Amino acid sequence: MPRTEIKGRDLKGDPLHLLVEDGLILAVERSGDPGPCVLLPAMVDAHCHILPTGLDMAKPCLAECRSHADVLETVSAAAKLGEGWLHVTQYDQNRYAGQGHLDRWQLDSVSEGRPVLLRHANGHAGVANSAALEAAGITEHSLDPAGGEYVRGPDGKLTGVLLERANEAVTSSMPRPSLDQMVEAVARAQESMASLGIASATDMMTGRWDLEQEVAAYSKAASRPGSTRIRLYAQWSQVFGPRGIGAARFAELAQSLDEDRCKICGIKIFADGAIASATAAIHGEYLTRPSSGTLMYPRDRLQSMVVTAHDAGWPVAIHAIGDRAVDIVLDAFEATGEPGRHRLEHAMILSDAQIARIQADGCHVTMQPEFLLRFGEAYAAQLGPERSRRLKRVRSVLRAGIPLSLSSDRPIVPGDPWDGIEAATNRPVGFDPEENISLEEALGLYSAGGAQANGDRGGKFEPGTWADVLANPDGPGKGAPSQLWIGGVSVAGGSGAPRV
Ligand SMILES: [Zn+2]
Structure with missing residues (x-):
C-alpha cells in the first residue's frame, strides 16, 4: 500500500x-x-456481542414499546409475516407502566401458533409463549435448571417468564444460523459499528452455538480490508466443557487466524446475572423480590474453571455485575497467582475496599456507561435511589489507577460510543456526578483503554x-x-x- x-x-x-x-x-x-x-x-468497543448484534438487526424489536398493548401489537404484526420461531428483542417489563411481566397466555393470543420468545433487553431473561415452551420440552413438571428459574404463578403454573439458565434452555432449542447467515450478520454488525466510528470490537461470548463455526464466520467477515477488526473471547464450556473442543484445538484455531484482522483473546465466564432482572449477585437484597441474586457457580467451581483456562495460557474475562459476584471473581483471579492477566466485566457495584483490591490485583476493568442512560429506572426500582446512585464508579476506578476501558455491551443497548461518552462525562440524573470523568479521559478509555483490554497496539497515535x-x-x-x-x-x- x-x-x-x-x-x-x-x-x-x-x-x-x-x-x-x-x-x-x-x-x-x-x-x-x-x-x-x-x-x-x-473507537474500540472492548465488550459487545457482534454476531448477536448482526442477527438482531433482522429481528422485530420492542425498544419503543411502553405498555403490554404495544408489545402485543408488535408481536402480532411480526407473527403474521412468517413461520417457525419468532425471536423478538428488547423486551423490558420495567418500561410497561407498572404492568409487570407479560405472560405466555397473552403471547399465545397474538402468536399465530408460532413459538415466540421475547428476549429481555438485558439478555438475562425472557418470556416464552406456550408453543415455545413446548418446542423446548418444558412442561409443568420441569424442575428449574441450576442458576435459573421457570417463573410460576400463584397457582403453580408456568407463566412463561424465564430467568437466566431457564431462558437459555429455550434459546438453545431455537434453530441455529448457518455459516453464511453468520458471515452476513457479522458483516452487518461491522458496517453498523464502522458508521459509529468503531474500528475494533470484541465479541464477549463466542460460541453460543458452535465455536468453530462462529470463529470461521468472524474470520471470513473480518478478512475484508477496512472492515471492523474482530477480537474474540470464547465461552468457557465451548473450550473446556465436556463437549468443548479442548485446549489444544482452541490454541490451533487461534494460531490459524490473521491476528490483525481477527484474534482470539481469551475465555469468557459469567459469574452472575443483571440488576434489571434482579439476578446480579449482590450483598443485600433487591426491592422487587426477596433475593440477593444468582451466582452462576459456587466459589470453588468458578475458581477451578479460571485456573483451568489460566493454566492453558488464556486470559479470562468474567461478567460480574453485583458486588457479591465481584468478591468470588477476585478470589478466582488471585488463585491463578497472576490476577493482573484477567479482566473484570461490568463491575457495576463496587465498594472502596473492592476498588483497592482490584488495584492491588492489577485486573483490567471494562464498564458500560450507556447502561445508566437505558436502565436507570430499572436500577432505581430494583436497588432504590441510594444504592443505584453509586453504580458504575468510573471516576473512582480511574483515580485508583486501575486499567480501565469503556465499552457498550451491544446489542443490550444501541451502542453508539458517543452515548457512552455522554453518560460517562455527564452522568444522568439519579447517578452521583462525583463519578463523572472528562471528555479526554472518556475518549482515551474508548480507544487506548479498549486496545489495552484486548492486548492490542491500537488506540493511540x-x-x-x-x-x-x-x-x-x-x-x-x-x-x-x-x-x-x-x-x-x-x-x-x-x-x-x-x-x-
Ligand atoms: Zn456482555
Whole structure:
C-alpha cells in the first residue's frame, strides 16, 4: 500500500499529521497547517456481542414499546409475516407502566401458533409463549435448571417468564444460523459499528452455538480490508466443557487466524446475572423480590474453571455485575497467582475496599456507561435511589489507577460510543456526578483503554500502531459528520465528508 498522509488537528487545535504506510502509523508530525478536521484514535468497543448484534438487526424489536398493548401489537404484526420461531428483542417489563411481566397466555393470543420468545433487553431473561415452551420440552413438571428459574404463578403454573439458565434452555432449542447467515450478520454488525466510528470490537461470548463455526464466520467477515477488526473471547464450556473442543484445538484455531484482522483473546465466564432482572449477585437484597441474586457457580467451581483456562495460557474475562459476584471473581483471579492477566466485566457495584483490591490485583476493568442512560429506572426500582446512585464508579476506578476501558455491551443497548461518552462525562440524573470523568479521559478509555483490554497496539497515535483514525470536521460529538480509516483504508463517510 502506498504511503499516505492524514492531515488534521488535535482536540486543542494544534496541527496533527499522520504518515501512514501498510496500515500502520509511520510517523506523527505536529507542525505545519492544522487540517480542517479533529483527528481522534478510532473507537474500540472492548465488550459487545457482534454476531448477536448482526442477527438482531433482522429481528422485530420492542425498544419503543411502553405498555403490554404495544408489545402485543408488535408481536402480532411480526407473527403474521412468517413461520417457525419468532425471536423478538428488547423486551423490558420495567418500561410497561407498572404492568409487570407479560405472560405466555397473552403471547399465545397474538402468536399465530408460532413459538415466540421475547428476549429481555438485558439478555438475562425472557418470556416464552406456550408453543415455545413446548418446542423446548418444558412442561409443568420441569424442575428449574441450576442458576435459573421457570417463573410460576400463584397457582403453580408456568407463566412463561424465564430467568437466566431457564431462558437459555429455550434459546438453545431455537434453530441455529448457518455459516453464511453468520458471515452476513457479522458483516452487518461491522458496517453498523464502522458508521459509529468503531474500528475494533470484541465479541464477549463466542460460541453460543458452535465455536468453530462462529470463529470461521468472524474470520471470513473480518478478512475484508477496512472492515471492523474482530477480537474474540470464547465461552468457557465451548473450550473446556465436556463437549468443548479442548485446549489444544482452541490454541490451533487461534494460531490459524490473521491476528490483525481477527484474534482470539481469551475465555469468557459469567459469574452472575443483571440488576434489571434482579439476578446480579449482590450483598443485600433487591426491592422487587426477596433475593440477593444468582451466582452462576459456587466459589470453588468458578475458581477451578479460571485456573483451568489460566493454566492453558488464556486470559479470562468474567461478567460480574453485583458486588457479591465481584468478591468470588477476585478470589478466582488471585488463585491463578497472576490476577493482573484477567479482566473484570461490568463491575457495576463496587465498594472502596473492592476498588483497592482490584488495584492491588492489577485486573483490567471494562464498564458500560450507556447502561445508566437505558436502565436507570430499572436500577432505581430494583436497588432504590441510594444504592443505584453509586453504580458504575468510573471516576473512582480511574483515580485508583486501575486499567480501565469503556465499552457498550451491544446489542443490550444501541451502542453508539458517543452515548457512552455522554453518560460517562455527564452522568444522568439519579447517578452521583462525583463519578463523572472528562471528555479526554472518556475518549482515551474508548480507544487506548479498549486496545489495552484486548492486548492490542491500537488506540493511540504512535509510530507502529494501527492507522485507525476518526476525523470530525466540526469537532467530535454524537452524530457529527465523520470519516473513519481502519488500517489506513477509508471506510465510512458521514454527510459532509471532511477534506483532509
Ligand atoms: Zn456482555
